[in-house]
Amino acid sequence: MFAEAGAVTVTRVPKDDARRIARGCGASVLTTLATLDGDEAVDVGALGSAELVEQVRLSDDDVVVVRGAREQHAATVILRGANDYMLDEMERSFHDSLCAVKRVLESGSVVPGGGAVEVALDIYLESFATTLGSREQLAIVEFANALLSIPKQLAVNAAKDSIELVAKLRAYHAAAQNAAPDAPRSHLKNYGLDLHEGKLRDNVKAGVLEPAMSKIKMLKSATEAAINILRIDDMIKLVPEQQAEDPHAHM
Template sequence: MQNVSTQNLFTGSTKLTNTDARNHNLKAISAVKNSIMTSFGALGLDKMCIDSTGEVLITNDGATIIQTMDIVDPAAKILAEIAMQQDIEVGDGTTTVVLLAASLIEKGIKLINQGLHPSVIVNGYKMVYKEALNFIKNTMEQDSKNIKSIIETTISSKVINVEKELFGDILYNAVKNIEDVDFNGNNIYRIENINILKKQGGSIADSNLINGYAINALPSNLMVKKVEKPKIICIDFDLNKVRLPLGVNVTVSDPDKLEEIRKKETTLTLERVDKIIKSGATVVLSSRGIDDICAKPFVDAGMIAIKRVDASELKALAKGLDIPIVTSLSDLEGKDVINTIGNADSIVIESIGDSECTVVYASEKKLSSIILRGPNEQVIEEMDRSVHDGLCVIKRVMETGKVLPGGGAFESSLAIHLEELSTTISSKEGVVVFYFSEALLEIPRILMQNAGLDSNELLSKLLFYHQEGKKKKEKDHYLFGIDLYTGEIQNNIANGIIEPSLVKIKALRSAVEAAISILRIDEIIYVPEEKKEERPQC
């Protein structure tokens, strides 16, 4: 039988094997790491991203920076994906997970180049992850007592940090307003019930919280500006003049018949409006259009009808009011009419600076709105991202109730623990554990560098402090990290530099999984696109 080589199997393909493949992946990983490294931490710098249309984006959010990058390399895409997933699942730690994954990959490739087999490294990384979880659960994890300190830590590197006390109150109260209980009696927080409304103008300090649901849409000027105890219906169909379908023609011999058709179109439209009015609703919110001919009956009935409500806002409001979005008038007829109408305390048209918005107040429902004000679009968009991160972190902390010290305390404490553990392991995995501890130290090192501190000197002092604390069996030595503003070693839990344990655990897990995926690759095969045969023209 004739032997078929890999090269023959993939005709026209190109391959990178072993060292070349790993160096290629390492180069791509390092490029992503270096692009976001200086934006990490409370004193990290911002990036200005400009797209092909000239649109400017200024941010230091890791997930946002990576999302704007045109990443084509498969290895680099893995880092981008774990950053996106971290942002979706936790809302914070997106830069941390990329930096940690990149450091683990760099250390792993260094070990492979020194002759260690990838399988040994993979087993070692898995073992370290399990040990790290035990260390977190049994030693480091603390009960959350000061939620606002966690918020301040989360937004410390964000644009809203200039008003950290204001936003600490806004974010905490916004999440507290939507507190609910699930079937098992556990507190849950549906942050999708918090609407973030962006209004350009004013300063960051003009931002505020509304204990209701704010909609960025307004009724007609002829309609009332306030309705007490409104009966609200949310619809997803047009209230426009009924017209014949496209392609349908009507032939009439008598001109009067044509006028009758036009009157019938108007009558059918007004009948639909009349059904809504008779259903008992006093407020109509539609994601579609409402003709002027339909608006007049609503005005005469003293109702509020708002068209072109953003679909996501309408969906969130309907969910908050526990009503469905009506897609057909048949939902308004019969016994189901009560289930389609929501109750609230009031609906009011309120002024925000030079503009207005509609606010639905419902004290019995779990609704909140955050109004963001800022001098320009770039600042407001960055504020929006910062607020989203803050809300996600508060939700996780309030649901789990567990936190870890920030400021490099967690990584340095875990690194010391793993370094000691590596000396007790006689197998090759012991070297892997040691290198893992070295990778962890990249986090506090970069934090210090971005703060303009001497990272070598301070990191040595911090590690020495942990080592001495362990020798003296001090119970709280692992809570000590660096104050990036003063360069002093301090108890970061006591000083309010706190992070949710879930953020660190998820980042650690994702970083280990990404590193294992990359380190297992020993060959890259580029298969060209199959050429289509051109058919001869007849």
């Protein structure tokens, strides 16, 4: 029927691909053309539209390309590389970038990266701890110091002087938190590590940003893990049973 009408027919299309094409073209997926009267018919409202449908050859495969879909809810990205290893790395990097964009859109806000958030929290919590006159002060100070392990590890991984960089970064954020909102030093709150040059920079201007949602979830997960570990009072170790030697065994 389709061939007689001059329509292109594609067989053995995966269900997920069929749903994506239908969503992009503004169509509906039909499992049958049969009607209740026993005839065959197609509802015009279930049809979609696109500017061009063509068959092209990519590498060793023939694929059908749909261009100019009406709704544009789906797109296909073609990755090309010299070998499978490079393609796997490209796919992983592209997937990570899509996940980062997704997190930003879900969160609706971003924070400077490069250890800026962790150092800012460290300075704030140390200042807050001095207002307490109880033993909670010690716990807050230790939690603040634990946050510094993230920028320190970032610097170590980049083969930079972690002690010097983190010390300068703490001084910057301490000055920013003690300054007025319109003071010249208030912009120092956006400073983080520049792991390429081994110095500090305004990571908001440099575009080194992190989704606020991911940062909050990371801190919550790490805190909950530490709490669960601290709740453990003792450990019971199960020693595996030793098998008795067979006196009849021969070496």
